[in-house]
Amino acid sequence: MHPQNEGRAEVQALLTKWLDWPPVWTLAGLAAIWLLALIPLPLGFGAVGPGLALASLALGLWLMVKAFLRMRSLSTTVNPRGLPQVLVTDSVFAISRNPIYLGDALVLLAATFWGNTVLGLFVVAGFVWVVTDRFITAEEDRLADIFGDQAAEWFVRVRRWL
Template sequence: MKWIDIPPVWLLLAVATTWQISVLQPQVLAIGHPMLDLLGGLLVGAGLVLMLLAVAEMRRRKTTVIPHKEADALVTTGVFARSRNPIYLGDALVLAGLALRWDAPVALMLVPLFMATLIQRFILPEENRLRRKFHADFARYCEKTRRWL
């Protein structure tokens, strides 16, 4: 069952919940401003671009993008020079953007919950594996590069 415990599945669940909130929330909670559509679209677009850049950088360095697998290289270049978790950051941006696009401000509460889930289920175990494999190199990377931004 570990194959189903991957970040895209968690993102899909959060997106489905966001959609349900947008459908079921009382109209009085909706904001309905066109700038939210624009901001939401920009966040979704930025999230997707960030994910694509991160995957491309990982492919270039010939390492896995699958969270439960052992990394072959410590990627610290490209978008990884700004964030240790650009794919997860991209996921969070997409979720926040969709909540805005679907005029579901209540669903924005899911974003920090989603991020906490990613930290516990994926980021901490990944960091432990990287720490064991890359020792001082990973420690130096953590000192100069923040987890999210």
């Protein structure tokens, strides 16, 4: 391998190790929404924006906490690159196969409503795409490999997002 390519591979590995994590993507989304909120637009969410923001935030945080606590109670990993010990299909996992990511998306939606920027909806959609591409697909592959038919049945019964 060419030395320049080795250097790029090392940088990419470091970025993946330290920056390519769902919370970092969520924070990047929040920063992008904040910047987009600085752009004056004739469209917005009006008087309902703050209420929608609080509802989205509350629901998103509730989903994340419920999912985290349920996974911890079953002694399985919350690390998106970790090896799951248990297939969690109850509690909020009966509503969404990815309640933590859904919670993150709802937090971004809350920021969009609060910042009164319809452009934030593109950030939320981008977050959903990135998380699906970077994390969910690999997680589902691991679950299918480890839990086989049980995972396949859950995939059919419960939608990926909602």
